[in-house]
Amino acid sequence: MKDQDGSITADDVAVLAGVSRWTVNRAYKKEASISVKSREKVMKAAETLGYVPDLLATSLATDRTNLVALLVDDFANPHKLVMMERLTRILRKSGYDTLLVNTSDEEDASAALLNASQRRVDAAVLIGVSFNDQSLEAALGAKRVKKLIVFARMSGNDNTISICCDDSASMTALTQYVFSAGYRNPVFIAGPQTQSAHLQRKEVFLSQWERTAGKRPDFLPVGSYDPKMAYDLIAKTFRGLAKSELPDVLVCENDALAMGAIDAIRYELGLQVPGDIAVTGFDDVPQAASPHYELTTYRQPLTDMAKALVDVLEGKSNSKDLNTFLGRLVTRESA
Amino acid sequence: MKDQDGSITADDVAVLAGVSRWTVNRAYKKEASISVKSREKVMKAAETLGYVPDLLATSLATDRTNLVALLVDDFANPHKLVMMERLTRILRKSGYDTLLVNTSDEEDASAALLNASQRRVDAAVLIGVSFNDQSLEAALGAKRVKKLIVFARMSGNDNTISICCDDSASMTALTQYVFSAGYRNPVFIAGPQTQSAHLQRKEVFLSQWERTAGKRPDFLPVGSYDPKMAYDLIAKTFRGLAKSELPDVLVCENDALAMGAIDAIRYELGLQVPGDIAVTGFDDVPQAASPHYELTTYRQPLTDMAKALVDVLEGKSNSKDLNTFLGRLVTRESA
DNA sequence: GATATTTTTGCACCCGCGTGCAAGAAAGTT
DNA sequence: AACTTTCTTGCACGCGGGTGCAAAAATATC
Incomplete structure (x- = not known):
């Protein structure tokens, strides 16, 4: 039995179809020069044998x-x-x-x-x-x-x-929305500050807001895009502050941070979202739609x-x- | 230049090291019979050339x-x-x-x-x-x-x-916990009912509870492990029911369902968790620890x-x- | 120093398929 | 019918490396 080890090669199909191995392979190539008859013979033989071309060998040969x-x-x-x-x-x-x-x-x-x-x-x-x-x-x-x-x-x-x-376009839209919604004292919650590959959301927001409202907002960098980290940092940073010292909106670099932020505001600061502090995110993760978060965010295409x-x-x-x-x-x- | 196309083969290394290609490959095999000298020569040559064995070719040859x-x-x-x-x-x-x-x-x-x-x-x-x-x-x-x-x-x-x-052991533990916490009117929220590959959590819970409390609980199958689906189903099922008709705990097949359940209880039924209806999950996803869910659940090893x-x-x-x-x-x- | 052992190395052939070319078959021309 | 042209097909060789065996080299034995 040829297929005792479970692998049928083009050769096996070739003998059954009564053609050469190369003809078998041609049958699988869309623009190959092969007669319809041969292709049919091959395909039928391939089916009865359960043959499928081996991608490993193909890759090796084609370098793709x-x-x-x-x-x-x-x-x-x-x-x-x-x-x-x-x-x-x-x-x-x-x-x-x-x-x-x-x-x-x-x-x-x-x-x-x-x-x-x-x-x-x-x-x-x-x-x-x-x-x-x-x-x-x-x-x-x-x-x-x-x-x-x-x-x-x-x-x-x-x-x-x-x-x-387009981080610039998206954050500009978000900035405008936040401003026109009446918020005046934002803090930007940023993610890790990497060099090679990074987001421009923070820069765009800070400068756009400065242009719009006249002053450059503060920002808080979180060590990673982890809700827990954002939670802890926000709790630590804002706990015990008077209402006047608190921001009225946290603009977060993404939803992960935003969800941590919302939890922190509610469960650590004991405040309302958006009543006391509003929150925006970025990404529109599935959880953002949950009634608990109801997160205003930006969905990428x-x-x-x-x-x-x-x-x-x-x-x-x-x-x-x-x-x-x-x-x-x-x-x-x-x- | 050999490496103009970015690929250095064992042959290239072989000529530099002054050995045969096979000796080169042997150098990479842990238990190969090769003299330390040769191995060193090969490794040095490989390093200067930046050679790494090709996994495609290896896989093809070894069928692994x-x-x-x-x-x-x-x-x-x-x-x-x-x-x-x-x-x-x-x-x-x-x-x-x-x-x-x-x-x-x-x-x-x-x-x-x-x-x-x-x-x-x-x-x-x-x-x-x-x-x-x-x-x-x-x-x-x-x-x-x-x-x-x-x-x-x-x-x-x-x-x-x-x-x-062990679904049996885990659900038994959960059942006991729920029972000893004083809950008496559970409903099991189950996931899709598949045939070939499935969970036994539902069966175990139902029978364990019956054995413990004397009556077989109801269960509610959700079409997929999607919080939203669970949310909708639970809202639809329990909305408008009198307190006495409601379960006192929802035992969910996993956390995804449990989180949807909690949201539904709070935001659709307007009830407290765990005050009015308690919820348990399974998996211990990261979100389960969030202060919003504080989910009692079971963590798999x-x-x-x-x-x-x-x-x-x-x-x-x-x-x-x-x-x-x-x-x-x-x-x-x-x- | 000659012979027997053991270690190291080289080599033919294989994994399964792709490419380019040349031979063979089929179709088209006059 | 003889000859071109076009379509199909077969084949040598290559992709990069693994395996088992035999030749070669190094080491051991008497």
């Missing part, structure tokens, strides 16, 4: 794996789950599979990256946050990685393609961004301006 | 990819994020990479699965929920998948290895389970009793 490494380092943020779902689904639709690489452990990050490159991924997509320059550099150092893409985040590195929504990613992978990305995606402000009760 | 497909179909449950983090990290530590396969789209599920098998994954790990029998069957049909593992869930299929915590998974992958799993992991009850304010 149709594999994308997705580097994630921040599993505390529920938005990552949303991104993963969207990316894997859309990538799959275009024929790509996703290698999930956990880079949350600093030590293992470069090893994991090296490993992915040894698998000759067609591209590495970073949806992490605290990618310090070493990690990025390591990624670039792995020559085998043909493309390095920073997703949903700007990149300062030239060897990198970044696909993200993830599907479009993912499609742009596919275009980049297939080399048909027209230009470099992939940082101008526009999402939409989702206004709820929290501000 | 060190790749595990992780099939996920339920991205609404934050616990999935926790599992993914844990699994990817521990698998990586043992030399495995993870292929993330999104099977949430029913149509694409089998295609995705087929694709994974074409990559000759060493195993497919299901951490999904609504795997109906077709999906499972499809997975088994893909001969190339050497092992099929159902993680954190029982499997009725014999060709499948299931690694999960994910790390141990992941390690057991590695044992299975490496073929050194002693027996079939991988369903007896014990977690611990985490008691908080919600019940």
